Amino acid sequence: MSFNLEEKFKTHCNTQNLELNPNQIKLVQQLDNYYKENFKSILLNFFSKQSSKKGFYLFGGVGVGKTMILDFFFNLINQKKQRLHFNEFMLNFHDFVHDHKDKNDENIIAVFVKDLKSKFSLIFFDEFQVTNIVDAMILGKLFQEIFNQNIKVIVTSNTKISELYKDGLQRDQFKPFIQIMQEKSIEYELIIDDDYRKSKENEKQRYFYPLNQETNFKINKFSRIITKNKKLSSKVLNIKGRNFEIKNFYEGISKFHFDELCNQNLGGEDYLKIAESSEFIIIENVPKFNDINSNQQQRFITLIDIIYDKDRAIAVTAEQSLENLSSSRSLEKPFKRTISRLFELTSKNY
Numbered sequence: 001m002s003f004n005l006e007e008k009f010k011t012h013c014n015t016q017n018l019e020l021n022p023n024q025i026k027l028v029q030q031l032d033n034y035y036k037e038n039f040k041s042i043l044l045n046f047f048s049k050q051s052s053k054k055g056f057y058l059f060g061g062v063g064v065g066k067t068m069i070l071d072f073f074f075n076l077i078n079q080k081k082q083r084l085h086f087n088e089f090m091l092n093f094h095d096f097v098h099d100h101k102d103k104n105d106e107n108i109i110a111v112f113v114k115d116l117k118s119k120f121s122l123i124f125f126d127e128f129q130v131t132n133i134v135d136a137m138i139l140g141k142l143f144q145e146i147f148n149q150n151i152k153v154i155v156t157s158n159t160k161i162s163e164l165y166k167d168g169l170q171r172d173q174f175k176p177f178i179q180i181m182q183e184k185s186i187e188y189e190l191i192i193d194d195d196y197r198k199s200k201e202n203e204k205q206r207y208f209y210p211l212n213q214e215t216n217f218k219i220n221k222f223s224r225i226i227t228k229n230k231k232l233s234s235k236v237l238n239i240k241g242r243n244f245e246i247k248n249f250y251e252g253i254s255k256f257h258f259d260e261l262c263n264q265n266l267g268g269e270d271y272l273k274i275a276e277s278s279e280f281i282i283i284e285n286v287p288k289f290n291d292i293n294s295n296q297q298q299r300f301i302t303l304i305d306i307i308y309d310k311d312r313a314i315a316v317t318a319e320q321s322l323e324n325l326s327s328s329r330s331l332e333k334p335f336k337r338t339i340s341r342l343f344e345l346t347s348k349n350y
Contacts (some may be wrong), residue, residue: 055185057085062340081122085270140176206315252279286318294328
């Protein structure tokens with residue numbers, strides 16, 4: 001990447017007909033400095049290995065362009081690299097631990113990171129959040145080893161580092177991760193007032209509400225159109241010895257009731273398999289969320305994150321409009337991202 005990153009970004013915005021925002025330009029300038037410190041010179045990188053910031057942690061509100069800019073940056077880096085959802089990364093880690101449980105490795109984290117280092121020198125986590133107590137307890141040691149091995153990490157999140165896993169169980173055991181991320185990362189906040197996903201050019205077309213006879217008619221009509229000439233069957237997914245049945249499967253189009261996905265003990269691993277097995281997903285009867293059904297809401301947040309990361313379009317029926325979709329008090333902040341992504345995933349242009 002021998003060119004000026006800022007000029008390259010301006011050209012990219014012009015080509016894609018994207019609005020240039022001065023706050024985004026400032027971010028790109030910071031990324032340019034991060035690149036020069038970590039990637040531009042092998043010799044410089046060797047001497048700065050211990051002192052340089054190996055992470056770039058970008059946080060800000062929903063729809064401000066965080067993912068778009070880091071995707072742009074990530075695609076330009078000519079290194080061994082990987083972009084994946086954080087849930088998927090942790091599932092890979094737990095799978096690795098399971099596969100090596102009989103080999104008496106004293107430090108399984110070091111073994112995992114050594115294997116990671118052999119494959120990648122840069123990892124991109126989009127929409128980073130921690131909700132799992134098991135993950136929270138090991139992240140400090142895991143990321144300490146990642147940075148020790150000189151693996152670069154770029155991250156987007158809606159939350160500043162110090163507020164990650166806020167009010168989570170046994171948060172004291174999560175503080176080593178906060179410390180290492182603050183020490184080893186450039187932390188930058190992108191502030192823009194508008195949510196680009198909600199622009200008039202991106203009006204929703206596949207989000208139907210409220211839950212009544214008219215909405216039921218609309219989603220059934222839509223379903224008939226997109227499944228025309230497709231065979232209805234059931235599809236059984238095997239997930240680590242467990243079977244999950246997609247009862248309404250139309251050659252790549254999967255249709256679910258909300259309760260099938262979020263009102264039973266499913267998690268990121270299940271949603272990942274569902275997204276990978278589906279080209280299009282219909283989710284019916286999304287309820288109002290409140291403090292009583294916050295567990296179902298957390299699963300819904302994880303589901304939409306993975307669907308978004310796997311680039312699957314969806315159709316939804318819900319009790320409330322997207323603008324007014326309620327939340328439990330504990331999940332208000334991450335749910336703003338979910339709503340923003342629903343605008344995009346159900347839009348006519350997606």
